[in-house]
Amino acid sequence: MGPAIFLSWMLMSCFLITSAMAGVHFSTLPRTLVVTSVIWSHNSPASNVAKAGVDELVVTWRLNESLAGGEVDSKYKSVIVKLCFAPVSQVERGWRKTNDDLKKDKTCQFKITEQPYSSSPNDTVTWTVGKDVPGATYFVRAYALDASGTQLAYGQTTNKNKTTNLFVVEPISGRHVSLDIAAAVFSALSVFSLFGFFAVEKFRAKK
Template structure:
């Protein structure tokens, strides 16, 4: 009996430890210890697949020394501004980061350094048309978010920029489509000519 009680107690302890280790990180619990800037100016519109964004980030020295001691990696992300989240549940902001859909596109992930960090990113072709800002997360040894920084204010209303996604057909597709159409027309004319010729030869016989 005592063994059973010990087993149950052990499982409860392990369960509590697991919950503690794997607790969901909330955005509201994070300190804004990173200073982040990005090259686009307020209101600028970039083109997906063509333009570039240069992002810089560093540790905010106004925080006490050692605050960043647990930071191991930094993940920089492209995030939707509120104006591009309206009536779009698939972009909804949630305080629990595992459910948050604000920042869906990773720009870069690299080891943490408190200063002299910069990365130039060519906007990927699959980025949709929307209004954005840039956010960086500092990650701990467990790859969990430990702090953040972003190019906009807390209301996500300042320093926003637009991206124009690729729409319509690509030029190469239009060329291929035109070629196939021309081949189809020529084939149809060829069959029509052969059919008429066979009919004429049959009449001559």
């Protein structure tokens, strides 16, 4: 094998390896899904604020009926819906950074659901915001996947620049009712023990 052929073989191998490692690029995906979300809040009167571990997110998605042709979704086998960080909550946070290569993208880190694709007018899921979801500003995105799990299309609740229809998740405080009760019990026992100690000392002094 001559030097030129060997070099060409090496370049081709590197190209194939790089192509295999790369994922689907978000910029190449058509926006064929219409996605909406509503917060079902138990404690907060604000419709754009959800408490982690308490409130629910109702997400609905469907195929965009305005698209021409009836074979748009012929290869769609499943749909995965994710909770995604809005740009305002990605600033100076590299671990949330957006990347056009979806294998490297860190925008959408929380899976809401993954289920078979159906051509029904609307598919809906109700999801309780996870306790591990950090406080931030979010939107919802859905991907249509083929049989191999590769992204073919998407839809999201916000616009292209991800500036509209955003909502906020309030994180859990870290305190629990059981801990507060235990703290109150121990405090009462401490006070009781203190009074008991003084009573015993006073009785001994009188003897």
